[in-house]
Amino acid sequence: MSSPGTRLKGAGVSAGIVMGKAVLVGRALSQVHEVALSPTQTDVEVERFEAALRVSREQIAVLRARVLEVVGRDHAAIFDSHLMLVDDPAVVQQVVQQIRERHRNAEHVFQSVISRYCEMLSKVDDKYIRDRMVDIQDVAARVIRNLQGHASIDLSHLPERCIVVAHDLSPSDTASIDREHVLAFVTAIGSRTSHTAIMARAMGIPAVVGLSDSVEVISDGDVLVVDGSTRGEVIVNPTPEQLVVCERRIREQEAWLARVEAESKLPAETLDGFHVRLAANIEMAEEVETLRQRLGVGVGLFRTEFLFVKNDGLCEEEEHFRTYRKVAEDIYPHSVIFRTLDIGGDKFLSHLKMPVELNPFLGMRAIRFCLRRLDVFRVQLRAILRASAFGKVRIMFPMISTLEELQQALGVLNEVKAELAAEGVPHNPHLDVGMMIEVPSAALIADKLAPHVNFFSLGTNDLVQYSLAVDRSNPDISYLYQPSHPSIIRMMRHVAQAAYAHGRWLGICGEMASEPLLVPLLLGLGIHELSMSPVSIPAVKQLVRRVRMHEAEALVDQAVNCGSAEEVLVLCREFIRRVYPELLPNAES
Numbered sequence: 001m002s003s004p005g006t007r008l009k010g011a012g013v014s015a016g017i018v019m020g021k022a023v024l025v026g027r028a029l030s031q032v033h034e035v036a037l038s039p040t041q042t043d044v045e046v047e048r049f050e051a052a053l054r055v056s057r058e059q060i061a062v063l064r065a066r067v068l069e070v071v072g073r074d075h076a077a078i079f080d081s082h083l084m085l086v087d088d089p090a091v092v093q094q095v096v097q098q099i100r101e102r103h104r105n106a107e108h109v110f111q112s113v114i115s116r117y118c119e120m121l122s123k124v125d126d127k128y129i130r131d132r133m134v135d136i137q138d139v140a141a142r143v144i145r146n147l148q149g150h151a152s153i154d155l156s157h158l159p160e161r162c163i164v165v166a167h168d169l170s171p172s173d174t175a176s177i178d179r180e181h182v183l184a185f186v187t188a189i190g191s192r193t194s195h196t197a198i199m200a201r202a203m204g205i206p207a208v209v210g211l212s213d214s215v216e217v218i219s220d221g222d223v224l225v226v227d228g229s230t231r232g233e234v235i236v237n238p239t240p241e242q243l244v245v246c247e248r249r250i251r252e253q254e255a256w257l258a259r260v261e262a263e264s265k266l267p268a269e270t271l272d273g274f275h276v277r278l279a280a281n282i283e284m285a286e287e288v289e290t291l292r293q294r295l296g297v298g299v300g301l302f303r304t305e306f307l308f309v310k311n312d313g314l315c316e317e318e319e320h321f322r323t324y325r326k327v328a329e330d331i332y333p334h335s336v337i338f339r340t341l342d343i344g345g346d347k348f349l350s351h352l353k354m355p356v357e358l359n360p361f362l363g364m365r366a367i368r369f370c371l372r373r374l375d376v377f378r379v380q381l382r383a384i385l386r387a388s389a390f391g392k393v394r395i396m397f398p399m400i401s402t403l404e405e406l407q408q409a410l411g412v413l414n415e416v417k418a419e420l421a422a423e424g425v426p427h428n429p430h431l432d433v434g435m436m437i438e439v440p441s442a443a444l445i446a447d448k449l450a451p452h453v454n455f456f457s458l459g460t461n462d463l464v465q466y467s468l469a470v471d472r473s474n475p476d477i478s479y480l481y482q483p484s485h486p487s488i489i490r491m492m493r494h495v496a497q498a499a500y501a502h503g504r505w506l507g508i509c510g511e512m513a514s515e516p517l518l519v520p521l522l523l524g525l526g527i528h529e530l531s532m533s534p535v536s537i538p539a540v541k542q543l544v545r546r547v548r549m550h551e552a553e554a555l556v557d558q559a560v561n562c563g564s565a566e567e568v569l570v571l572c573r574e575f576i577r578r579v580y581p582e583l584l585p586n587a588e589s
């Protein structure tokens, strides 16, 4: 048992406070049995071992790509060392040799080689080596699971009211989880956009991820209090005093949820009748069901990168089409905006063999990549256009930085439409086409871009990064990552004016829309669609319903005249305190 009251800090990625017992999964090596083989069976056994290595290599490459995409290069490096371990010639040769000489099954031989290796390392008093042992055990567990034909951790039979604690959970692990019994997830790696986080939100299960090594202090059976809100806290074996506080917060949460439920069917409309469309940012078709059932909203940003991560090939038209069509059909009568591939920056695909760049965020990203690799781009456009025959589908280009780029992308889109028309393939040739405004150059020439599109969507995650010259994934400079900076509000206002002057509608799909504190600014800018993480929708709707437009517009007028992000935040806090004080502890936590 860990010492009572230990507080661990991670990223709260799926809101909710719960208390339950920890169940540790996926750390220990699986049970293996020794099986004697006849000499004629050893060749097949060696092949089986090599096949398991191959599968492990592929799985690690996918994990690496996903982590690189969502957490960044530093964290993905762990998978480079995993790949090296799978390919470690010393281990592989020893195992192959022993299978042949001792006539034993691969799992048994492999486990004994690894155990001996770890025993040797455990005698070395060096943190680096100890860390390496954790990696070795992780990789070994994977290879053994693959040898035994268990691709993932079995999460379908768990004790009641448990909290799953793991290093990481793959999408298939998470999908197989027993929702009846699992109260929350806690993982060592991951971020808001990692698969565990997305699935947790989709399933409505509170989650704290990114606890790093501190997750190691949790033992099986420990009592945990998990707060998946922006607090992102896990308390291990709470003290009686902590229990009193936690129980009060759980009661407050229940009262809040009851209020959200009561208001869920009401429109997202300000007190003076301005209707704003709320929509969700999602990455997987599986998330649509919850959106429709619980929230009744459409999709303002469907990130398509995960589909490419899943595929070994670059873009299989049929697979993409099936996914896009399912989303379009399931979300109907609401609409979905499919964003074309936004690869590059911190989102890489290991099978793509992209050249190493000194400044990946300023490099061959998103639309730049697509315009270079027209084979990939055309196939994706075909799949999205074909899906447009089955629902309300819109299409959006990421990272446009010049007018020429937009015109080229539209040119390719028109060619693909003509191709489909010539083939007699059903599609909607009049679907809405938009672009993200996430590069300052695009924001500043929005008036020149607006005539060519039906809508803009503000991608503030990147707009903030590029405007303030602050790498969005670098924690050391995160203090500079300021969505409320007056430069951002000014730029957004400029875009809004350009859009409205050309009769275009304006959306926002950056995380800024999930931040209740900043929502009055977005309303004041007259933004028509706020697209955000699904979990934030109820709180944002409640807030919208308490705001008057002329007050929100006055707030924008004040904000653009501020000198700093903090000054803007002070104004926003005052605003919220006036219109919806109950939201402040949540908005600011």
Ligand code: PEP
Pocket (backbone or CB within 6 Å): 301, 303, 342, 438, 458, 459, 460, 461, 462, 463, 509, 510, 511
């Ligand atoms: C953005 O940049 O705001 C955005 C929504 O895109 P992404 O976070 O996928 O780069």
Ligand code: MG
Pocket (backbone or CB within 6 Å): 398, 438, 459, 461, 462
């Ligand atoms: Mg972006």
